[in-house]
Amino acid sequence: MKLDGFSAALRPRAKRIVPPDAATPADGGDARRFRRAFAFAALIAAAAGWGAAVALAGQTHTVIQKDRAFQVKQIDIAAGDTVQFSNEDQFLHQIYVASGGLDFDSREQPPGDVITIKFPNPGTFEIRCHIHPKMSLFVNVK
Numbered sequence: 001m002k003l004d005g006f007s008a009a010l011r012p013r014a015k016r017i018v019p020p021d022a023a024t025p026a027d028g029g030d031a032r033r034f035r036r037a038f039a040f041a042a043l044i045a046a047a048a049g050w051g052a053a054v055a056l057a058g059q060t061h062t063v064i065q066k067d068r069a070f071q072v073k074q075i076d077i078a079a080g081d082t083v084q085f086s087n088e089d090q091f092l093h094q095i096y097v098a099s100g101g102l103d104f105d106s107r108e109q110p111p112g113d114v115i116t117i118k119f120p121n122p123g124t125f126e127i128r129c130h131i132h133p134k135m136s137l138f139v140n141v142k
């Protein structure tokens, strides 16, 4: 669990902000309990923000272009995800989105080059290549 690891990593630091004298009987320990509760709440808020940032970033998928073909015919991803197209042929590709709803037309893509397309919205998008008309990949964005 990522969150557990995150919390565990921060816990010692959160404890350190409680002064050693907070446990003296003068305040009956209330101040210490309050500080501890406050530190815990701050930790939860930080963890929640961190989780949201990770979710918004989206995942990255890789599709290999080899032998004048995409190495998969279709791929299922989530809205906000990114697909990286990696040219493992010894010649140029030049890909574009052939479906409506997403405007993308790559530059010439030399061997070893990676083209990145982000898919912000749900839909089905066909990726094709200007140079090799038989190349086709359907990206299903949920």
Ligand SMILES: [Cu+2]
Pocket (backbone or CB within 6 Å): 068, 092, 093, 094, 129, 130, 131, 132, 135
């Ligand atoms: Cu091509």
